[in-house]
Amino acid sequence: MPILTSDVDTASAAYLHNREVQSAAVAALNEQLEIVAAGGGERYVKRHHDRGRLLARERIELLVDRDAPFMELSALAAWGTEFNVGAAIVTGVGVISGTECMIIAHDPTVRGGTMNPYTLRKNLRALDIATVNRLPVVYLVESGGADLPTQSDLFVDAGRIFQKLTALSSIGIPTISLVFGNSTAGGAYVPGMCDYAVLVDKAAKVFLGGPPLVKMATGEESDDESLGGADMHTRVSGLGDYFAIDEVDAIRIGRDIVAHLNFRKLGPGPTQPADDPLFDAEELLGIASGDSRVPFDPREVIARVVDGSRFSEYKPRWGTSLATGWASVHGFPVGILANTRGVLFSEESKKATEFILLANQTDIPLIFLQNVTGFMVGAEYEQGGIIKDGAKMINAVTNSTVPHITVNMGGSFGAGNYGMSGRAYDPRFVFTWVNAKLAVMGAAQLAGVMSIVGKAAAESAGREFDVEADAKRTAEIEAQIERESHPFFISGKTYDDGVIDPRDTRSVLGMALSAAHSNVVSGRRGFGVFRM
Known part of the structure; x- marks a missing residue:
């Protein structure tokens, strides 16, 4: 396979300017991620620790395999809103006992782990990712339930959490709940709906109505343990499958459950050499444009992301505003579509359509590297059939069944976002570079x-x-x-699965591709009617 070369001049004024802008954006991202990791703040973290409890991320760290990566998703959910950035929940893909799983952990230091509208969005997105990629779900439960002042934005759609959990089980995707604290009212249905439930002694509280509500409703005097404690649920009601003496024990039991799921990936494993790119990923900070209006050559990005910098370009002399070609990332074969000059003309649209059809014929996942201003406008292009040709591309994207992974590198505007597999077209994962923009137009x-x-x-x-x-x-x-159009604003609304440092692109794509191969990787052999 041809090997890409690089023309990057690391001493040029443009490179140095880009690097300065991108480095500042990365610093701003890291600052926000530190806020997310701090949860409810020092006071509430200390109070939680003083109670002998682990933090959400500490639980995750013990749960995943030693030295295994954890790909956190939607970390900036609720950014710019009245709610804590991160939305009181941690979600992501991690390896547990050798099996990639979707992990969903409530953060009890943020208003008791209560669910606000952004928590719900983030939770549902995690369950969607688990469903389409066929990932077992492990819930780390400690939540006070719904944030009552926002109940009107929660109550109806919150039922979809339980609906999705039962739907996962029905298609053979295991669901496991480790209950460390409150799991009350509607939240009690999380362990109730999961295939496995582990409850921590003297900590888990699983009941539809707590002692005050029971007193109000029936006049009955009760306490937390008799209503919903781990001892009662594992000895009397049968809701709990496993009794854990403490949090570490619950995590041990959870890892053991996953180890005995007999869960196997349905997609093929890596088949290509997973050698490192020939060029330094550090240089991506200077390659990515500091100004979304200024295009850059995506081949320079591809050369720093794909295995061995190998890239076999398809139709390189035609439709040159879009680069298409074959490569591999961490050994997984991929097809890549990458914008070179922003605008999609008729030639690019037809080229993309053909390439997507070919990828589906050969069951190869597609990576969309977005830096697109939209489809070309003007009398000449309208008369030339840009609508029909754009419709072909969108038809192909819509009906393609191989996994899509989308990365917004610089800008994603107008219908170009749709043609390049934007969020509305259900890519398996969507990530945004730290200085990229998204809007209907500039x-x-x-x-x-x-x-x-x-x-x-x-x-x-x-x-x-x-x-x-x-x-x-x-x-x-x-x-x-x-x-x-700022990436933090977009990610705050959970329109992507995370804002990432450009230098992490290869690692993020590798983890996303591995997760996608937990399910069958198969292309569509028949498409809808194409407007010619």
Whole structure:
């Protein structure tokens, strides 16, 4: 397979500028991740430890295999909202007793681990990932239930957690709950719906109604242990399958359960040499543009991500605004689609369509490296059939059944986001580089469109156009779109699965591909009608 070369000049002004901008963005990301890891803050962490309890991340660290990676997902959920960044829950893919699992852990230091609307979004996304990739689910439970002031945004959709848990079990994907503390009201159905339930002595509280509610409803006097303790549920009700003497014991039992699941991957293992790229991933900080309006050659990225920097490009002389080709990442064969100049023309759309069809014919997963401003507009391109050709590409993306993994490297705008397998098209995983943007269009373009529309409306109504008010409105709109296209804002809404340092791209793709191969990897042989 051909080996990529590199033309990066690490001493150039452009490289140094890009590196400065990207390094600052990475520092800002790390600052936010430190806030996430701090949970509810020093006071609540200390109180939790003083009670002899482990933190959510400490539980995860003991649960996963020694030195195994843990790919945390949606770490910035709820960023920019009234809720704690991270949304009071930790989710991610980790290896337990040799098996890749989806781990979902409540963070009891954040308002008792109560669920807010962003917690729900993050939880449901984790269960969706587990379902499509066929990953066993391990819940680390300690939650006070719903955040009652936001119940109107929670109650109806929260039932989907239990629906998804039972659906996972019905298709043979194991679900395990390790209950370290509160699992009350609706939360009691988490261990109730899981295939296995482990309860910690003198800590687990699993009941539909606690002592105060029981007193109010029936007049009965009771206590936590008789209503929902580990001893009662493992001896009397039968809800608990395993009795753990403490948290470490519960984690030991959880690892043992996974070890005896007899769970096997359905997809093929790595088949290619997994040698390191020839070029340093550190250089990605200087390759990624510091300005989303300035394109960069994605082949320089590919050369630092794929095995041995090998890349067999498909149709390199046609539709050159999109690079397509074959490679492997950590031994997994992949097809790559990467934007080179931002705009998708008809040729690029048809090229992408053909390439996606070929990947499906050969059961090869696809990686979409987005840096796209959209499909080309204008009379010439409309008359040339850009809508029909764009529809072909979107048809192929929609109906493709091989795993898709999407990375937004610089910008993802307009229908280009759809054509390059954006979140609405159900890629297995979506990640965003730390300085990338996502919106219907760029801030300046959107503000300018609104200004043109305003002028046209004034002319149509026969009234004078207020230039000063338009300038103020344009500035406000541009600032709004800049704010709303920021990667932290996008990730805060859980529109991706995480903001990542560009230098981590190879590792993240490798873990995502490995997770995707827990399920069958098979392409579609028949597609819908293509508009020719």
